[in-house]
Amino acid sequence: MQQQFELVMDNVRRVIVGKDDVIARLLVAMTARGHVLLRDVPGVGKTMLARSVAASMACVFKRIQFTPDLLPMDVTGSNVFDMRRRVFEFQRGPVFTNLLLADEINRAPPKTQSALLEVMEERQVTVEGETHKLDEPFQVIATMNPLDHEGTYALPAAQLDRFMVMLSLGYPAEAAEVHMLNVHLQPDAPLAQLQPVITRDDFLGWQRTVPMIFLSDELKRYTVAVVQSLRGDPRNLQSISPRSTIQLARAAQARAMLRGRDYVVAEDVQTVAPDVMGHRVLLADGRAGREFVVEALHRVAVPR
Template sequence: MNDSLAGMGNAPTAPIATGGPVPIDTRIPEQFHRVAANIRRVILGKDEVVARLLWAVAAQGHVLFRDVPGVGKTMLAKAFAASVDCTFKRIQFTPDLLPMDVSGSNVFDMRNKTFQFQPGPVFTNVLLADEINRAPPKTQSALLEVMEERQVTVEGTTHALAAPFIAIATMNPLEDEGTYALPAAQLDRFMMMLSVGYPAEEAEAKMLEVHLGQTPALASLEPVITKNDVLGWQAAVPRIYVSPEMRRYLVSVLRAIRSDDRNLRSVSPRSTIQLARACQARALFSGRPFVSVEDVKTLAPDVLGHRVMTSDSGVGRELVAQCVERVPAPA
């Protein structure tokens, strides 16, 4: 993979590690398990979804949850934010929401007779964009720059966001009344699209025990790591080794998807980088200093599925999984 592509989109600017494995700070996998255990106190039976959210965070990616209302998408985002000692803000997307309500605007100061920039809710460490597809595309576009560049430009002036910045969005099924389709450019800003789904019977029974108490379940969560720990994750991910054979394998997977006649949408080189970064994060939290074939097979549907469109207008998780199986894996 050409390292010059590493600055594309919202991918981190550091080149993907190619010089050989380096030791992993053993505190990082321990921090991962600590956060996951904290989230599992209120999100039951969804360990794989929780893990994927944390992998994306470590890879500096944003996550989109697409599911029916009421399965815990917003609760999961809040539980993550409550587990990290950092700032958190929520935007409830509605049809009348304006772009300036998201990014901020210049407000005239009567006392000083000047315009002052009033930051919008995107100026935070963890942003929950709730029901993002209830707002029209014009408002959704307010997130494009901030998700890709971690900055906001208002009337020619650029305002940088503090690190880390993670956007966690939820969306309702498009067949629901009052929803808008997300533009392809918006979808491409999300590293992963995940589905929480319904809990298992035992987990749902346990959920009643947790959430029917006198105190709201989220109120019992306290931070177990700091935002500097998250920055440490994000700094460690690019140091995970991606061998020449794995880089060629990643490219072959993407080429197989692009050449599949069932895929009606282009899949950009940014997708290759994001898949590689997500695989590095999975390896990091597994205590492994290199990316494996299993990382790619596990994460390809989550990272690439929403970037693929089939003739029935569905997302392409199954198509991606089939393409990955067709590509010969390195030994």
């Protein structure tokens, strides 16, 4: 699986230049069956990253452009009356896919945002009392712009908690940006040239292997201690759910697996913790959540 991981990394970096760390962290979250929130300024490659990952894994990719007039049925689907057969038929919405890009998710009203809650947690859609299961894998990559607040709606805590990690691509380094020009000024778009390097079943194999990665009792207690440290700090104004603890442990297992190990070490927990917990804390002084999580990691004793 580590070889397959490197194949996907090599394929995606043909399009996304100079962001190997972000690509790897995204793949870790997806391998742990987690959804990803990309919070960054426009034009840094958020959409292209999602499409590149989907193309590398032979996954079905769909995109929803969230707007203020988007309705819940536009996301999940709805029952439509068939005049010829005189029956209602369920017309599937764009969530019936393998990789869903929810572009500018905070531009839709809360009612439409909430349409994703059941889908993200239970991987199913319920319309008029009838439940429709989604095919595996199902991953959501959502984007939001941190600078433009006009016409946006704050994501509720329940929605944020559904995302395993929040990542930011940031601007490329100078040399990487020059290389980006060499790649993207070619006659043919690099994304159009991407071919799958693993199958959808290979990726499902990654996800099914993650729970088998050994997590010792000492590291379980360490994981809980990190969460308890964040939860008990009076500077944190937001509660941290037990779901967060599970996702932190699962992300650590995924990182260990993709690094070729069948066991988790403390470094795995420490590395994924800022990504998993950073958007789950709220500080009165406006500091970034990631920095707060790093402080907590320094306070908690590491098991030997």
